[in-house]
Amino acid sequence: MNARVLLKSLSMPIALALIVAFFALREPAFLGARNLTQLIIEFSIIGTLALGMFMILLTGQIDLSVGSGVGLIGGIAAVLVFHEGWSAPAAMGAGLVAALVLWALMGTLIVKQRIPSFIITLGGLLIFKGIFWKVISSATVPVSRGDEENLFSLLTTYYLPANIGLGLAFATSLVLGWLVWRAREKRIDYRLPVNSTGRETLFWVVKSAAIFGLVVVCNNFRGVPLSLLILGATGVVVYFLTKHTPFGRYLYAIGGNEEAAVLSGIAVNRVMIGAYVLMGVTVAITGFMSTAYIGSSTTTVGDLLELDAIAACVIGGTALKGGRGTVLGVLFGALIMTALLNGMGLLGVEPEIKYIARGLVLVLAVWLDVKLSRS
């Protein structure tokens, strides 16, 4: 029994390690600082979106519109910058507002009119795509004028200076240590079983080493990408929300048993609309990042991203029927997906095989999850 629990908690790291090992053997450049940095940027994009999707899936709903939403919001900002000459922050602000409005609207329709989210967001997928192409006139709209850099274009091209990266790693590791220590004290207070001090310290050292290692690798190329920071911040916020606030627990409650949530006096409607609004925020952030990633808004930005986001969540152990999942799992899921896509791109694998491999990994991951969590 215990072995199974251990295996389950390690299944994602192991899967990731296997994928990494496979690609590293086939192509040593996979582990090069340059490629890892690329991988981190791609990971940041999928990961951020997946975190938003995670909150939606927790409630037992789904959002199929996020891919075309990503295109649309990035497109709006790009058009405002390039054609209208707005400053990047203003344009991105406008994009964010648009996202908030659209997602609040979808959330309201789902909740108040009781239309299944699958339908509303499938409609959203189609409608946003149409609006998106209209907005950019099906053309290619750069994220900055001429060759200048702006906040928008820097989203995926700015790297933190080496020292700042190290400083951040240091700070993170300290905070982590403090959190672990505090949690331990609490558990002792409650007379709950705790790990031995040695073990706890070992875990902390391993985690800190991983963080430093990451920063050092990044510094070998250009430094820690700004986009990783964005993902990190989003991750911390979503973690805090889902783990430590009533709002977050309500997400689980609604997904677990909506009727019970209603009877417990939870404002289910408000919470669900809230989840969609937050999804809107991550769509906007992802929209800016993935548009910046290509350097301009083109008609295909965001295509199929909804599937990647859902797949990341599900691979990471989030239940589609709601009520189950963790932030860490989602991040692992996103990382597995990204590693796979990046590695195959690097090997120049044919598109056919790419499709097949993605499908197989998705099914295998979920199958493993199902197998291991059946008690």
Place this chain on the structure above:
Amino acid sequence: MNARVLLKSLSMPIALALIVAFFALREPAFLGARNLTQLIIEFSIIGTLALGMFMILLTGQIDLSVGSGVGLIGGIAAVLVFHEGWSAPAAMGAGLVAALVLWALMGTLIVKQRIPSFIITLGGLLIFKGIFWKVISSATVPVSRGDEENLFSLLTTYYLPANIGLGLAFATSLVLGWLVWRAREKRIDYRLPVNSTGRETLFWVVKSAAIFGLVVVCNNFRGVPLSLLILGATGVVVYFLTKHTPFGRYLYAIGGNEEAAVLSGIAVNRVMIGAYVLMGVTVAITGFMSTAYIGSSTTTVGDLLELDAIAACVIGGTALKGGRGTVLGVLFGALIMTALLNGMGLLGVEPEIKYIARGLVLVLAVWLDVKLSRS
């Protein structure tokens, strides 16, 4: 109350009539024999697939893989005919067998391994697409050699001779009459309320007139398309299965409450696998028709067809969470979708607007359904 029930039962015919009227006014060619024939062929393709999807949705599951499955199965048959020189029936038989095997496999995984169908079939979508492109080597494979016609290529290009069409209409209308009469007798036997003879006759006359009208219109062009016959046959089979056999009842029961279905002695696993196998059959039929429709198997055959099929079901009042829906509704839904797509195509509407209109219709239809069925 009664008015609402009436409105609900008429909502789809009304929606359809509105759409038809709109396009007919904008472009008289819409009602021309040639275009209606085209529309019927497109309807047959979407409708057949939607009928398969309907049975899956009834159980509360979903199948996202059917679009790429359609491409794959059509591709297999085309390659066998064109490259391997098989006869069309043999090649199509092989395609059908492949579909049966694949869908039985997916069904088994869903049922026995308890992996959510969303995941398995999303994996299927990716994997089938990859295999499909491999099978046709990402090239274009005609459905017949040279310019000869074969059973495969005729699927969407053969039209029944005028007289046979009329004869069929006659036969159908007779059978219809007999069925109505027999059902009425039975109801009388069991002292159930029945419609007055006059009313019953009126309904029958209206339906018969519609059938004859359709045949006459088709005869004005080339005759009743073979594909309509295929759809009709599929429709009758699915209608019979879902309405009049234990298997069909079980589909509804499983979608309504799976655990109760198990305890009621239903072999839930077998029934669900059966539903997937039947889905496989409709995928194969649709695959042959839609490949024949463009004359050759190319990489984009079947793209997004899963969404059209799901949309047709849902527009036709099938509940995504299972347990609710009718064959007639699904056919109406498919017809509404097709009329919309065909009409917009005829008007040469820009792709942007097409997307937006499709999204809006989907949301509106479901919203209406929700509004009207809320009691």
Place this chain on the structure above:
Amino acid sequence: SKGKPVIGLSLDTLKEERWQRDRDTFVARAKELGAEVIVQSANSDDTKQTRDIESLISRGVDVLVVVPHNGSAVSRAMKSAKEANIPVISYDRLILNSPVSYYLTFDNVKVGEAQAQYVVERLPKDRPARIVRIYGAPTDNNAKMFKEGQDNILNPLIKAGKIEVVFEDWALDWKPDVAKKIMNAAITKAGTNIDAVVASNDGTAGGAIQALREEGLAGKIIVTGQDADLAACQRIQGGTQAMTVYKPLKNLATRAADVAVAVVKGEKIETAAELDNGAVKVPSIFEKIISVDKDNLQSTVVADGFHSAESLK
């Protein structure tokens, strides 16, 4: 019959600048000639294109002008056109294995040759040059012809060991983001000492240049393109893209409209060449292409009014 000729224009996609320009020029010219145009765009989907063409036939157009997404996948639609006695003109991309009245295009092989030629002339001669090749959509017959043109120039040099292809891949549906990922993979695998990127059109060039920009290499490596898209001309002006192949679309589109109207009127058109498409020998018209870089940008693209000098600043 009805007086005003009606032309059906079925496009593969409108999601690239050039096709919007093709459409606009074509429609404008047709209007001048007193014809009406119904435009359809298939969004890179063969089934949709078949439906589009069927719709155009249903509407009773007098002639069809088709840019196929996939030259061999429109055969069934072509059959319908033939049954309805509607002549078909293949525009820019060749329709294969079906009867076609005329084919108007730029010489696609020449496009590839121009791209390769430009690169070859500027590669270092003292050592084997290292290049990356990004091809177009594998489903587009033109993409194969561009590659063929490039091969004509590059293959002898590759065989002679003077050029090394360090990475090559096809960009699905000509997508810029796919091109960017290809470029990224190329740099990761082959390092930054790359001399040139032979990208097959401006969209894919844009994707590749984005990757180079992030690497700090934009402008230091020769990147080719085609279509003289606005964004590409701006890049040429700014120095991050070396060249593009300017295809005076105006000529092609205008000519196509002329031919279409003439066909409706039953007039015969003189053509210099014929191309075998597998079913018939198609009378073909080739428009000239022009290789454009920073030096002749003003005298070609701008002088032609293709882009205003203003918009390139």
Place this chain on the structure above:
Amino acid sequence: MLLETRNLTKRFPGVVALKNVCFGLKAGEIHALCGENGAGKSTLIKLLSGIHPHGSYEGELLVDGSVAEFKSIRDSEAQGIAVITQEFALVDELSVAENIFLGREPRLGWRIDWHKLRRRSAELLAEFGLPLSPDTLVGDLGVGHKQLVEIVRAMDKKSRVLVLDEPTAALTEQEVAVLLKHLRRLRSQGTACIYISHKLDEVFAICDRITVLRDGASITTLTTREATIPQVIKNMVGREITDLFPRKPSTTDRSAEKPVLTVRGLDVAPDKGTKAFLRGLDFELRPGEVLGFGGLMGAGRTELLMHIFGAWGSRICGDVSLRGEDYAKPQPRDSIRRGLVLVSEDRKRYGLVLGQDIGFNFSLSSLKSFSGFGGRIDTSAEYARNQHFFDSLRVKAPNQQARAGGLSGGNQQKIVIGKALMTEPTVVMLDEPTRGIDVGAKLEVYELINRLTAEGKAVILVSSELPELMGMSDRIIMLCEGKIGGVFNRAEFTQEKLLAAAMGKSSSAAA
């Protein structure tokens, strides 16, 4: 009056659930609502608590003498009304502590105050003598514990009015006693309480006043001290009921006949590779016999029935045979085919397809018997058969096309029973068949049991109510922690003996 209703009328499509109901709750009293299934008890409290919002009913609802218009359950909670509904309102995915405080978590700014949450819930659990850790996931609890967690939650809301809709349906007598103790304490602290139960002895033990509903109308309000059980029953059903447990042991002597069900040395674990939960079970069932199973909550009665039926657990060792044939790999489908049926204790979850109509549910297990050529269902024959059961079970609904989900709990139970009987079984296993059904309907179930046994069928009856078990069984087996604690013949039935066996302190051991 703390809470008052004036001429409340509530309509559902085709049903008037409440007709001009007048009801008043005084501060500090425990007020019972009694009535048959479908009388409108749950509907009434749903109105009182805003679950059916203002505007969906006619009439007035007054709190402290002024009209209240509750839009949702939040509004009623704001007025100090807390409800435990008939269906569980718990989230399986959250811990016991989180469930207790769901919707009213103690906070530290934005955050949940985990410390306080855990401490408070640990205290509450201890107060109720519940041996649960606050960190246990509710999904891992059995039905009874879930019920208790709900009660703990409602009690802690410190409300002025506590509404309990059949809170004891899944509790053992000890637990009921604990609950009643707490209710008395609350009453002494001034909390008023509306108490719905079909167990009249409970009602008489604790309630100050009793309001009887019949067919949606408030018939009378009695003061408990001046009322008697038969009087209440008479008001409920509109007629006199004398014999509460009319078991008529079959007259023909069947002791010579072969047992229809034999269980030998049965060990069952919840899953492959886990520890056995049922151990060493040995018994047999003869035609015409009612074999009762009793035990404390968690004793394994449900598991036993579900296992024999083929829906639960993995057999470690032992044999089961049905009518002399070995039945090693049970499956619900095979069981039904062989004439063995189960009526589950959880009708919503295991019994009904709530979204479908009554007829659909009735015939669901018997469709094959209606299908003829090509598997076609003879719908007319099916209809007639359904109607037969609809009538003979006296289902309270407009017709058999009514949605099963709209029925009251007791009527739903009848549908489940009807479905089982339609398969024409020879062995009927009834798991808490009278849970949540009214006296009249109970009587019907008992008569049904008599009819079945008279026809030579055999019945297994699981019940948590000892009087019922003793009244209706020919023989009783008490289970204790998955093992047989004692076997008793009718002559030996006494509450004391049975309870002792249930707690593993059995002295007797009849064969």
